[in-house]
Amino acid sequence: MxxxxxxxxxxxxxxxxxxxxxxxxxxxxxLGGIAVNVLGHNHPALVTAIADQATKLVHVSNFFTTPSQVELAERLLGLVGAEGQVFFTNSGTEANEAAFKLTRRTGRTKIVAARDGFHGRSMGALALTWKPAYREPFEPLPGDVEFVPYGDLDALAAAVDDETAAVVLESMQGEAGAIVPPDGYLATARSLTTEHGALLWLDEVQTGVGRTGDWFGYQASGITPDVITVAKGLGGGVPIGACIGVGAAGSLLQPGNHGTTFGGNPLATAAALAVLDTIEKDxxxxxxxxxxxxxxxxxxxxxxxxxxxxxxxxxxxxxxxxxxxxxxxxxxxxxxxxxxxxxxxxxxxxxxxxxxxxxxxxxxxxxxxxxxxxx
CATH class of the missing domain: 3.90.1150.10 (Aspartate Aminotransferase, domain 1)
Structure with missing residues (x-):
């Protein structure tokens, strides 16, 4: 097509x-496959991990788990530095879909998102994405999303209230062209969401896994969000994403609330572990x-x-x-x-x-x- x-x-x-x-x-x-190929092309550590895992298991379904899946979840939570739970997906869009559904489990529906933000092309992720050319051909989209100018502290404070389920932001806007928020912006978002009992959801699909020089882009702000979505660089080119729920947010999705056939498969999780290992080792x-x-x-x-x-x-x-x-x-x-x-x-x-x-x-x-x- x-x-x-x-x-x-x-x-x-x-x-x-x-x-x-x-x-x-x-x-x-x-361009690295749009921030995906963090180890470049044909990296021996990634090639070896994929080849070795392919001789053992490639897919087992979500009725079971595998050592690499459990280890990767633990590694990601360790990089966040907090307790929580992880839902594995195949892409950033899917990670954001999982996070969007997770926010509905709070009993609220209002989402505050940023103008010029990008979160994916599926119907749910698109509802959070600002660009009219992407959105308008597919409206009506899931509603109750309010957009505010990225980096505008006053606009954010005016939008977040006791009806807000979550604020979703990129720690640095990638699709818009690497737009860095002003100092204190993410910290203010953290304070506002805490004050109003809302979730702070940070989309780290482009900025995560070391892209900014930290494991996650938000870490330079000294905060911890409630929900973190990652993908792109996590598998070094092998499709994988993750929705990380920190603390109580990790328990919002319960059996039957969400699912995936291929998410967290042993091939992808083995590749992701090789990526994380290589970033650390080198x-x-x-x-x-x-x-x-x-x-x-x-x-x-x-x-x-x-x-x-x-x-x-x-x-x-x-x-x-x-x-x-x-x-x-x-x-x-x-x-x-x-x-x-x-x-x-x-x-x-x-x-x-x-x-x-x-x-x-x-x-x-x-x-x-x-x-x-x-x-």
Whole structure:
């Protein structure tokens, strides 16, 4: 079905931060499958984990559990640093669907979400997603969702009340182009939801699993949310997501309330464990933070660049005119994969294994493209 438009390339193989198309052309990948391939392509630890698990079990159904499923749930809760329970899914959208249903178990229905936020394309997740072009063709959507400007403390305080089931926010807006909230924003959201007996739900689908230089983007704020949704980088390319319920929120969904056929299957959970192990063993959190600063500093002085945002290896580049699509196409022709996430905004979400030399080469390609792209 023509849901994505014509594909730009037919990609055939990859290695680290590089990919090759079916014609043998090489590209430097600074998008990483949209923040998914945190270990790059063809990482030996991930390949080995998948191959080893495939010789044991691939699927067992949700009537049973497996050692890797239990271990991964424990690891995720350990990274959060709190007691709770985990529901495994196959994607970020599914993780957000589980979280949406979880909020209904509070006995309330009102959700406060952010303008320019993105939470997925299914009917429930879409109800929480701001972009009218995504929403309007499928309305009516599940209701009782109020949108407020992201980062506006007064608007958030005015919207959250004793009827609110949950506030759902990204710790940094990814689809909008790596938009970082002001200092204290997430802490205020935590205070407001606590005051009104609502859940604080943080969507870490793009920002989680080390993308920002912390395991989760919210951790720099020093808070603990009630619900955390993760996916994308968790499996390093193998489909997996998780809805993490912290404390009492982990018990809101009971038998019969929700389900999945493939979620938390042994192949995906083994892959996720390999990703977490490798990030820890190779100190990739520090690398993501350090290399992200290097990239942001390097692109900030390039032609047509108005602003640079982000943390770690999720970076937004604001342009001074609406040339993002042209910059994307010309960069691709020059061997660089990035993302035009708006008419005047680019997004970078490279693998954590990107080297300094590769980062510098990517900046050089982008600089040449921007210099040659007319206003």
């Amino acid at each position: 023509n849901t994505f438009g014509p594909p730009k390339l037919v990609l055939e193989r990859g290695d680290g931060a590089r990919v090759w198309d079916a014609d043998g052309n090489e590209y430097l990948d600074l 100190a990739l959190l520090d690398h993501a933070a350090t290399l992200g600063r290097r990239l942001r500093d390097a692109v900030s002085g390039l032609p047509h660049v108005r602003d640079v945002s982000g943390r770690g290896l999720l970076i937004g580049i604001g342009l001074d005119t609406e040339i993002a699509a042209a910059v994307h196409d010309r960069s691709l022709a020059a061997g660089l994969i990035l993302n035009a996430c708006g008419p005047a905004r680019l997004r970078l979400a490279p693998p954590f294994v990107l080297t300094e030399e590769q980062a510098d080469r990517a900046v050089a390609i982008l600089a040449a493209v921007l210099k040659e792209t007319p206003l």
